[in-house]
Amino acid sequence: MRNTPQKITQSVDLFYRGVSTRKVQEHLAIFHPHNASHMSVYNWIVKYSKMISKFTNKLKVSVGEEAQIDEIEFHRRQYHEKGMKGTEKNFFIDSIDPDTKFLISSEYSKTRGSQNIKAVVKRIKEKTDDQIKTATTDGWNAYGKVIKKVWGYNNKLGRYNVFHNRVIVSEKDETFNYPIERLHNSVRARTKVMRGFHGSINSANAIMKGYEIYYNFVTKHQQIKCCPYELAIPELAEILKENKNKWVALINMANQQSI
Numbered sequence: 209m210r211n212t213p214q215k216i217t218q219s220v221d222l223f224y225r226g227v228s229t230r231k232v233q234e235h236l237a238i239f240h241p242h243n244a245s246h247m248s249v250y251n252w253i254v255k256y257s258k259m260i261s262k263f264t265n266k267l268k269v270s271v272g273e274e275a276q277i278d279e280i281e282f283h284r285r286q287y288h289e290k291g292m293k294g295t296e297k298n299f300f301i302d303s304i305d306p307d308t309k310f311l312i313s314s315e316y317s318k319t320r321g322s323q324n325i326k327a328v329v330k331r332i333k334e335k336t337d338d339q340i341k342t343a344t345t346d347g348w349n350a351y352g353k354v355i356k357k358v359w360g361y362n363n364k365l366g367r368y369n370v371f372h373n374r375v376i377v378s379e380k381d382e383t384f385n386y387p388i389e390r391l392h393n394s395v396r397a398r399t400k401v402m403r404g405f406h407g408s409i410n411s412a413n414a415i416m417k418g419y420e421i422y423y424n425f426v427t428k429h430q431q432i433k434c435c436p437y438e439l440a441i442p443e444l445a446e447i448l449k450e451n452k453n454k455w456v457a458l459i460n461m462a463n464q465q466s467i
Contacts, residue, residue: 211242211244213459214456219232219244219252220257221422221426221455223249224422226398226401228246229253233245233246236249253415253418254415254418257414257415257417258414259462260417260418260421260462261414261417261418261421262462263458263462263465264421264458265331266334267335268336269310269335270439270441271305274306274307274373275304275305275336275340275342276303276385277301277303277328277344277351278301278302278303278345279299279302279320280302282297282299282300283297283298284298284409296318298317298318298319300316300317300395301320302315302391303329304388307439308440309387309431309436310424310440311420311423311436312332312336313328313331313335315327315413316409316415316417325350325351326354326358329355329358330358340359341370341371342373343359343370343373344375344385345374345375346375347375355368356372391423398419402415421458423436425458
């Protein structure tokens with residue numbers, strides 16, 4: 209593209225650190241001779257989030273024995289045109305490893321039905337192989353059937369390969385599990401100013417895929433004092449340790465994989 213990799217990735221990084229696309233545009237106008245529109249910034253976010261996620265979705269991870277799975281409810285604006293109203297209830301379904309804090313799998317979906325949950329759970333199994341022994345969820349019924357179906361039954365042991373730890377949250381409880389709820393607090397802090405995910409469900413999913421990349425590979429987690437990928441994918445951490453701009457490094461790796 210005619211814009212430099214540094215300019216593009218700087219824009220993407222600023223966005224996930226909480227800066228709106230219009231504010232990113234104003235920032236570029238100060239430091240770069242050729243400015244870009246806020247829609248260009250938006251298009252960079254969607255394009256490169258999709259590109260990198262195709263690579264990161266296939267990475268094997270080293271995690272603990274538990275995967276916590278939950279969802280966040282969002283109300284996405286159906287119309288961007290001035291004067292048009294209407295929202296649609298969507299869900300961001302995700303899973304985290306409590307040990308490494310790695311966001312293993314996520315998907316922004318129209319509903320939280322079995323097929324939507326299956327897409328997330330199936331990717332957990334693909335990325336972790338046989339490491340997961342316990343899947344912790346809330347009381348939503350769709351989780352149980354999907355977890356049993358994806359991980360399967362062990363005839364030799366006479367039990368399912370993964371124990372479903374179903375936590376029923378009472379009205380008095382604020383959260384059902386701390387690690388994934390802490391992640392959700394970070395997600396909400398960023399998305400509450402996104403004005404309803406203007407655009408299609410696909411672009412909304414791409415934006416959230418970008419947040420997954422930012423959370424796992426770019427920003428340090430306060431508790432573990434490093435990025436989650438450094439614990440979950442140590443061999444990649446060794447490759448990326450000299451690259452301060454993780455966005456450019458991941459884009460290059462995604463490009464090499466696609467060749």
